[in-house]
Amino acid sequence: FSRRDFIKISSLFLAGSAALSTLPSGIVSGLGSNPMNGKGEKIVYSFCEHCFWRCGVAVHVSDGRVTKITGSEYHPLSNGKLCPRGTGGTGLLYDPDRLAHPLIRERKGGKQYYRKATWDEAITAVAGGLYKIHEQHGPSAIAMLHHGFGVSFFKKMFSEIGVNKIAKPSYDLCCGPARQATVLTYGYPSDTPEGFDIMNSKYMLFFGTHFGENMHNTAVQEISEGIRRGAKIVVFDPRFSTLAGKAEHWLPIKPATDIAMMQALMNVLISENLYDKEFVEQHTVGFAELWEEVKEMTPEKAATITDISADSIRTVAREFAFHAPAAFVHTGRRTNWYGDAMQRIRAIQILNALVGNFKMPGGVVAFEKYPLPQPPPAHEHPAYEKEVHSKYPFFPKDEPSNTIASHEIVQQAITGEVKALFIYGVNLPETMTLGRQTALEALQKVDFSVAVDVLPAEVTGYVDVVLPECTYLERYDDLDNGRAFRTPFVALRQPAVAPMFESKPGNEIARMITDKWGIHGVFAPTVEAGLDKKLKLAGSSLEEIKKRGVLVMPATDLYRKPGEPLNLNTPSGKVELASAQLKAGGFDAVPKYTKHPEAPAGYYRMLTGRKPMLTFGRTANNRFLGDLATAQENEVWVNTTVASKHQLSHGEYVHLKNQAGIVSEFPIKVKVTQRIRTDAVYMVHGFGHNAKELKWAYKRGASHNQLISKTDIDPAMGAVGFQNNFVTFVKEI
Ligand code: SF4
Known part of the structure; x- marks a missing residue:
């Protein structure tokens, strides 16, 4: 560059x-x-x-x-x-x-280098750089990407100058589809923790959700307690995960066929009269449309699509209905797989509604927030239009911390619409938003960039000013x-x-910047x-x-009382099995199964997940966690038959090459196992760092993000699906 x-x-x-x-x-x-x-x-x-x-x-x-x-x-x-x-x-x-x-980045004699700066110099550079872009191009030429709780002060700082192009990649990469699917079905967003009464459930069904590997503390505690109580776990996953190891049934579903499976489960619930008729009649709309859509998806038909036998599908549907309402299908986390994630989570919430588990012990619940009164703003700032920038019709319109999908910002940085990037706690080159190559292109193109971070993550090597929080x-x-x-x-x-x-703390950094702009009393x-x-x-x-x-x-x-109206915040006030809003927007009112691309010959679908010790950039270089034996590097899980076909042995290091010819910068250790299907491989995200300054994390394993070159954006709400990338093995490069 x-x-x-x-x-x-x-x-x-x-x-x-x-x-x-x-x-x-x-x-x-x-x-x-x-x-x-x-x-x-x-x-x-x-x-x-x-x-x-x-x-x-x-x-x-x-x-x-x-x-x-x-x-x-x-x-x-x-x-x-x-x-x-x-x-x-x-x-x-x-x-x-x-x-x-x-x-501060300096340029001298064709060379670029960072010089150590005082806080005053750095803040002058940041305030001046942002001011200049604002003066010349207006507030929409500035965008902030953020991850982490400390961002609130920077949001407040930017609201002073009308900058409202703000994105959290975790929306398009993780929680967004579940949030919006729950809004469309039940009228409120799913939150963290997700609203499931795990504590009282007797039957918990998961689609590719890796509790135990991705540690969500309270949920993992409650699931463990549930298992001790004798609750049944069912896992649909191409890989035998830690959670699958605790399950009554592990169903190694063919990747990218989940909606077909969900439709088949609905088909059994309805055709065998196992659904909760009273709940459906009183509290839902769209049942006829739903049946019209799923009536052809018999277990026999779904078996040919999903590789799961019709008998197994019937068994799961009957057990689910038997244990309901103390039973649920979990919406999961990091839900963006193939570009239709919101409809997939809609299908999950429809399954939940069919068994009448809404606001019932052991089912779907809505937690209430602490009613903390908000003080009136201490400072009057100029009124700017509260604009939602995202072009996706079902992108949330009520989240000031997320007005646009992060990949839209990355793309706008490449086209020149965004000219300044302020990056808080996001290691953009290793964040899955559109893959590493696109992130680097965006970082190259903008006129001015700032990173606020704790560690010298890759992103800090590409910006103009680095502010250590x-x-x-x-x-x-x-x-x-x-x-x-x-x-x-x-x-x-x-x-x-x-x-x-x-x-310095973020609150002090934000105050110094607004002070430099001459805007006082913001904080x-x-x-x-x-x-x-x-x-x-x-x-x-x-x-x-x-x-x-x-x-x-x-x-x-x-929990709801018998006969009590739900008064949901949906257009009908009821649970929407078929969504009139989606239909009016030109989308399917009821989730449909569509076939996704298959791997080219000799390639395997690249699935990803987490390790319990290391997740997110903040733990990438953590020696205390990383030195725990199982977390030192990532491995690529390869089925025994596939390993033999490619002459791979357990423990050998190989490079991975994706369908576009991108080869992993660093090699990765092969784990030969029968715990994964023959059409997929699996690797943990967050390894393969190439920033030498992350002395512990440098060169450990391969970067999953580097191998993403194809993304499928959910056209309704903007989530980025990246599980349509495929890899093969390269022994030497
Ligand atoms: Fe809780 Fe921290 Fe573990 Fe997250 S990383 S589950 S916040 S203890």
Whole structure:
């Protein structure tokens, strides 16, 4: 790349392992209300940032150092326990590779390099760069990509100048299809945690959902408890996952045929009169249209499509109906597979509705949020149109933090419509949005770019200014009040130790930028004062919430009463088996099965997932987690028959080549197994980093993202499907 070379950030500008011995040891002032335990440790209650679940943590601090992180007994989403990643937060805090100083890209004699900058220099560059683009091209030439809870301050910062092109890749890569499918079917968005009464369920059906590998703390706790209670698990998955290992039935479905399977299950429920007639008659619309669509998809027909026998399909449908309403099909996470994800999740929610499990013990439930009053804005900023930028008709119109799909921003950066990228916590080259090559092209094309990050991830080598944020253990963030669980809650993130090196919290960085723009009073005088003001409106205070890190209300009534109308927020007020909204938009009112591309000869569908120790960029370089034996690198799972055909042996390293001829930069270890079908291979995402500054993560395994060159965008709501990529094996390159 000639215009913006990738810059290897010199270790001079990173923390450096030697710095570990000279860590600043001061505990942040004002933590007097944090309790002490019997061992002389201060316990700071906060919440985790290693994934979107945001469990409550108890951070143990001794002599100014975090010694351990355990699950908060007070927070409903941790329930006293954490997943492995949550306990490994110290691995991020004390990562010797952390960004230590602001960096500014310089060009001299045809060479590009980063120079260490003062905060004032870096903020002047960021404020000036964004101002210039805004002046010349208007607010829609600036876009923000974000991942992580700390972004709220930057959203507020951008709202001051009318920048409203904001995307979270997690929408188009993970939760978006389930969110929108649930809006269209039940009239409310599915949330985190997803609304299933796992605790009381007797029969749980999963399609390719990897609980146990992808750790969603409370859900995994409840599923484990369910298994102990004797609840049955059914897993449709081309691979024998950890969850499949706990299942009553593992059904190795042919990839890309799930909607056919779901239609066949509906066919059995209806044709054998196993569905809940009373619920369907009273609370749903579109039953006739649904039957019209699924009546031809008999188990025999579905068997030829899905490779699952008609008998097995009938068995599962009958068992599901037998255990209902204490039974559900889970909507899952990272749902974007083949470009029709929203319709696939609609099919799941229709299956749920047919057995009448809505708001019933063990079925689909809607959690209530903590009613925290919002203070009036302290600062009047110019009114800008609250525009939704996405071109997809069923993209959410009510999320200011997500006004456009992230791949639309990437594409607009390539076409020149977006001229400045502000990237918060997203390692764009390794984020699946449109694959690595497209991400790099976008980073090359924009006139100005900024990354706010903790680690020298790949993205930090491509931007103009790098701003080092401190970790979640060193800062306040906004209150976590947007979500709900069995008990409504509001949670606090608070610093356990002072920011290390020259890193700063996001709230301070955003304030410095608005100050530089000459816009004052956007934020409360201090972050503590802002939090305290909000909490006082709810009859609490910052001092109070610090003691446990969370305010919890009594559990809400999750279940419906017999005969009670549902009054759902859908056009009909009922559960929509057939969606008039989709029909009016030119889409299928009832999910249809369509055939997806097959692998070329000698190639295999590339499936992906997670490891319990490492997920997301934030854990990529975490030595504490990575050194656990099973997580050192990713492997490619290859069926025994396929391995023999390609003369591959267990433990051998190969490169992978995709259907477009892209060959993985680094080799990957072969795992020969019978636990995967012969038409697919499987690898964990998040490995194969090529940023040398991530000293632990560098060159471990192969990058899944590098091998994505084909994406199938959901035309209704913009999710990116990328499981229509296929790979083969290359022994030498
Ligand atoms: Fe942290 Fe694990 Fe909870 Fe995610 S599930 S928030 S990583 S403890």
